[in-house]
Amino acid sequence: MTEDLSRSLREDVEPDHEPEHDFPDLLSSYFMMCILRLLQFWGHSLPSQQDPETGPEHQLNSSSMLMLCGCLRICQDLERNEPSMHQLRDHTRQLSDEAHEERSMEWSGLSFTIGQHKILSNISGMIEPGRLTGVFGPSGSGKTTLLNILAGRQNTKASNMSLTGQITTNGVVVDPVSFRGNIAYVMQDDALLPYETPREYFHFSASMRLSQGISRTQREEFVNNLLSTLSLQRCANTIVGSELVKGLSGGERKRTSVGIELITNPKMLFLDEPLSGLDSYAAYTLVVALKDLAKANVPVLCTVHQPSSEIFAMFDDVIMLHAGEITFHGPANQISAFFDDMGFPCPGNFNPADHVMFLMQKESTEKLREIKDSWLQSEISVKMQAKIDALQGRNQSTGERAAGPRQGSAGRNTGFCKQLGMLLAREVRGTFRNKGILYARFGMSLFLAALYGWLFSGSAASGDKVNSPEKNCLADNFSAGGCTGDFQAHFGTLVSLSIMAMMSAAQPVVLQFPQERPVFLREYAAHQYGVVPYFISKTLVEMPVVLMSSLLTFAVTYFWMGLHGGFVLLVLVSWLLGIASSSLALLVGCGVASAQKAIQLAPLTLIPQMLFSGLFVPVAKIPLSLRWARYLCPLKYAINLMTIVEFQYVKDITQDCEKRSSEIECMQEHPGDYLRLQLVNTQSVLWDDWTQYLGALVGLFLLFRLIAMILLWRKGKYVF
Numbered sequence: 001m002t003e004d005l006s007r008s009l010r011e012d013v014e015p016d017h018e019p020e021h022d023f024p025d026l027l028s029s030y031f032m033m034c035i036l037r038l039l040q041f042w043g044h045s046l047p048s049q050q051d052p053e054t055g056p057e058h059q060l061n062s063s064s065m066l067m068l069c070g071c072l073r074i075c076q077d078l079e080r081n082e083p084s085m086h087q088l089r090d091h092t093r094q095l096s097d098e099a100h101e102e103r104s105m106e107w108s109g110l111s112f113t114i115g116q117h118k119i120l121s122n123i124s125g126m127i128e129p130g131r132l133t134g135v136f137g138p139s140g141s142g143k144t145t146l147l148n149i150l151a152g153r154q155n156t157k158a159s160n161m162s163l164t165g166q167i168t169t170n171g172v173v174v175d176p177v178s179f180r181g182n183i184a185y186v187m188q189d190d191a192l193l194p195y196e197t198p199r200e201y202f203h204f205s206a207s208m209r210l211s212q213g214i215s216r217t218q219r220e221e222f223v224n225n226l227l228s229t230l231s232l233q234r235c236a237n238t239i240v241g242s243e244l245v246k247g248l249s250g251g252e253r254k255r256t257s258v259g260i261e262l263i264t265n266p267k268m269l270f271l272d273e274p275l276s277g278l279d280s281y282a283a284y285t286l287v288v289a290l291k292d293l294a295k296a297n298v299p300v301l302c303t304v305h306q307p308s309s310e311i312f313a314m315f316d317d318v319i320m321l322h323a324g325e326i327t328f329h330g331p332a333n334q335i336s337a338f339f340d341d342m343g344f345p346c347p348g349n350f351n352p353a354d355h356v357m358f359l360m361q362k363e364s365t366e367k368l369r370e371i372k373d374s375w376l377q378s379e380i381s382v383k384m385q386a387k388i389d390a391l392q393g394r395n396q397s398t399g400e401r402a403a404g405p406r407q408g409s410a411g412r413n414t415g416f417c418k419q420l421g422m423l424l425a426r427e428v429r430g431t432f433r434n435k436g437i438l439y440a441r442f443g444m445s446l447f448l449a450a451l452y453g454w455l456f457s458g459s460a461a462s463g464d465k466v467n468s469p470e471k472n473c474l475a476d477n478f479s480a481g482g483c484t485g486d487f488q489a490h491f492g493t494l495v496s497l498s499i500m501a502m503m504s505a506a507q508p509v510v511l512q513f514p515q516e517r518p519v520f521l522r523e524y525a526a527h528q529y530g531v532v533p534y535f536i537s538k539t540l541v542e543m544p545v546v547l548m549s550s551l552l553t554f555a556v557t558y559f560w561m562g563l564h565g566g567f568v569l570l571v572l573v574s575w576l577l578g579i580a581s582s583s584l585a586l587l588v589g590c591g592v593a594s595a596q597k598a599i600q601l602a603p604l605t606l607i608p609q610m611l612f613s614g615l616f617v618p619v620a621k622i623p624l625s626l627r628w629a630r631y632l633c634p635l636k637y638a639i640n641l642m643t644i645v646e647f648q649y650v651k652d653i654t655q656d657c658e659k660r661s662s663e664i665e666c667m668q669e670h671p672g673d674y675l676r677l678q679l680v681n682t683q684s685v686l687w688d689d690w691t692q693y694l695g696a697l698v699g700l701f702l703l704f705r706l707i708a709m710i711l712l713w714r715k716g717k718y719v720f
């Protein structure tokens, strides 16, 4: 029951070389080290944010204490005057304005093959309202595949896949993918945001999914009923938590996931391994809730790996799978008798589920074939098949086809503004509650700014030299004199500040977004909101955070380095670069399924920016076939803009030089030309191009977000 309170990040990254003027290496090494160190620190030191009342319950390890505690809780639960699932269902129906409709689901001759692998082999069965059905079987027997096919969440269209058979509800043929809006599906891994509470989750889901005609009070009442029906009142205001931050227990988290799905007033509820990772009491209370829901005439189907005797006894029906075939499907209380008849009596006081699963793995293939054949000829199987045939035959004669997605859960209930408002509020809550990341982000900006300020202290003072009468670089030979070195250092400070702005804005998005992605996909698949309000809300919350980070950086470095450009303009350019880079990071995050992959891919997006921006390889030397890539580098445009802001005084000197001597001489000897060579490497006039650079930066920010949005939309559309 006790969960790990926190996990430390194992990797330590130490810079292994002198940092002097080696900007990319210096930055990446320090940046990664600081992020890892800070995350490690926060992971260890964050106090539990769980409701103190629930604390002691999670520290009991002895199984006897757990069972005792469980029994006491169940007794207390029974004594509490909670609304039953029946009342809650009635309440949901009332609020969602939907007609009361009970549905069964039947399937016959279902076979599913991937390549040469036959995963399901000609299976038939049904689930009925009022009954809790469990799918049991050894690992790899096809439990999840069966559940996913019935729920319309299995990709069956790939070229190496083949699905045959028929799925019906109340005997009416359905396309599982278009029917899936009617089925609440709880995934094995809870896709929940770590900083939301069950109350906030239910409130969000109710606001998005219930009829808009209901009042705020009605919604509050509904949320309270749902919390108490699922025994979540005590932790209603506790954050969900994550691996690094303690929050709800596994059972509470699972009940929260179930509650979110119940708000849709689903016609059926499917759960994939809902008991995995739960202790016996948490598993028991969850199955009590599921049984209660089934009694409210919702067919509930869930896969279970290894049920205890108490849990097994609560199932009404059992589907026993072995190698994609049925060995038993019928009332749970008849399974022992069936296997007894087959010559495998279940020993007294033995868990029938364990007994059968042990059999299925121990017995020879021939014996198991015999059991499967006997099952098909058994009275229970024949009766069930007759029932399925009768239902399917009745409706096929009328040529009826089940309706696709229903209103309410499958069609979005709320308008754009409401979706945006709710998402924005949730994003703000998440940002402020995730103090570890927020402090790490700002702390990192301050730390790196101080480090840079120290390292490049006064290095931007070359402008003073250029303007000073004692050492006028225009009068001296610029390239031979001391000015070139000063300009290199001065220009280097801008480059380093830009790279820092780019990385510090992109890195948190790369780390964080892949963890949020499954939440978006679940909610989007449930038609809670659209992809556009989701992206706008994320962008609106991210913008001030990046701005704050840029402000902190320049507040520390501006005077320390002796920068010349306008403070506000430099901050704004750094901010624009930050949000454009975070858009690129978001694009990477949308394209990959896990944070690990995103972290591995992150350098792919950041390092080419440095290479193609013309800083290390002059643009003229980049092969023509690759040169276009520089137009996709926000870093290049930001450095150009910062240079224009910072080296404004050079413009005056250049113009002065051109008045007095030939342009060729100026090109060779000038600080302005040094910059021109570094930045654009063309004969175009750097100073007049700022609108292009600004437009390109804003354009890239929008373009990356748009592509990320399309990627996520496509993923959400075809999610299985």
Ligand SMILES: Nc1ncnc2c1ncn2[C@@H]1O[C@H](COP(=O)(O)OP(=O)(O)OP(=O)(O)O)[C@@H](O)[C@H]1O
Residues within 6 Å of the ligand: 114, 117, 119, 137, 138, 139, 140, 141, 142, 143, 144, 145, 146, 305
């Ligand atoms: N995309 C795939 N390609 C090839 N084989 C697959 C694919 N998906 C699933 N399988 C195979 O199908 C079989 C059934 O998988 P499934 O996940 O349904 O089993 P399960 O009974 O739920 O197992 P577990 O209890 O371990 O989760 C397994 O042997 C698995 O290797």
